[in-house]
Amino acid sequence: MTTDVSAKMQRDSEGRLRHLITLEGMSRDELTALLDLAQFYVRSPGDLPARDQTLSGHTVANLFFEPSTRTRVSFELAAQRLGADVVNLDMQTSSRVKGETVLDTIYTLQAMHADILIMRDAEPGLPAHVANFVAPNxxxxxxxxxxxxxxxxxxxxxLTIRQHKPDFSKLKVLIAGDISHSRVARSAWHALTTLGVGELRIAAPDDLMPKASEFAGAKRFDDIDKAIAGTDVIMALRIQRERMSSAQIPDEATYHRAFGITVDRLKKANQGAIVMHPGPMNRDVEIASSVADGPQSVIQQQVTNGVAVRMAVLATVVRNVQSRRKLK
Structure with a gap:
């Protein structure tokens, strides 16, 4: 299923966001509204987390068919802090392992009145496919x-970028690493281009660079030193060990020397540049520990913002469904 189909699939008959499957096709106003609501839920370190009862009476089911720590836990915390009941399915011992289809699993959860289903899977198109078959609520x-x-x-x-550098139009943003296989890079590209980023750069070894038809408008680099020069935001992506051999990289040390974000390389960026990483990190491979833990790193702030963003998304889709019911 194409991303364009997914973009249409996620809206109800009134054009409101009912599911969140992709950022493609979302307007700047829609993204800004989600970011504004997420910022409302952000709290400073040491303060008690934001809470309300927006999801009271709702049941959230986490269906993670791939390993996850940050995303799964942050969705769980987000739902709990909005007053929902939360169920985490251990997919290694679920009925899917016994041969049950994903849709049968979904129908079972629906029958138990789970009404928000959070999915991670390695199969392209699965969230949109499931969205075709779920109940209206x-x-x-x-x-x-x-x-x-x-x-x-x-x-x-x-959101993390906006907190430090609110005017996207003035920014040069670099995403570096295994771009070809990265869902993080694709969603960041959708968000940043929609929000009007001044210049988006992508940097990767040749064999890890996406097809020419992808990442329209981004400037491409195979030299990390040239890519990082004059940037305001550097986002390092995790490099999987099995990808290095396909990119003709003999070992992690070689990748770090050729492409890692180091203290010396960071000096080529603009003063006050911030460094990001979606996690989990391979320290001293795609990013030096001294950079990840350094004064320009906002990696932990990304984790904090993850809970706030997921609270904003949960609250938005639930309110949209409730609005639709009221109209009926």
């Missing part, structure tokens, strides 16, 4: 789809 949220999309990550990245 059920919302599907994409928590990571193959290499295609990770919309809440794109939103939390945009």
């Amino acid at each position: 059920v919302c599907i949220l994409n928590a990571g789809e193959a290499h295609l999309s990770h919309p809440t990550q794109g939103l939390l990245d945009a």
Whole structure:
């Protein structure tokens, strides 16, 4: 299923967001509204987290068919802080392992009155496919789809950037690493281009660069030193060890020397540039520990913002479904 179909699938008959499957096709006003609501839920370190009862009476089910720590836990906390009941399915021992289809799992959860289903899966198109079959009161949220999309990550990245550098039109943003296989990079591209980023750069070894038809408008680099020069935001992506051999990189040390974000390389960026990483990190591979833990790193702030963004998404889709019911 194409991303264009997914973009249409996620709206109700009135054009409101009912599911969140992709950031493609969303307007700047829609993204800004989600970021504004997420900012409302952000609290300073040491303060008690934001809470309300927007999801009181609702049941959220986390269906993670791939491993996850940050995304799964932040969705769980977000739902709990909005007053929902939360169920985490252990997919390694679920009925799917015994041969049950995904749709049968979904129908079972619906029968138990789970009405917000959060999905992560390696199969492209699965969230949109499931959205075709769920009951009218059920919302599907994409928590990571193959290499295609990770919309809440794109939103939390945009929120983190906005907190430090509010005028996107003046920014040069670099995304560096395994772009070809990265759902994070694709969702960040959708968010940043829609929000009007001044210049988006992508940098990767040749074999990890996406097709020419993808990432329209982004400037491409195979030299990290040239790519990082004059940037305001640097987002490093995790490089998987199995990808290095396909990119003709003999080992992690070689990748770090050729492409890692180091203290010396960071000096080439603009003064006050921020450094990001979606996690989990391979320290001293795609990013030096001294950079990840350094004064320009906002990596932990990204994690904090992840909960706020997911609260904003949950609250928005639930309110939209409730508005539709009132109209009827």
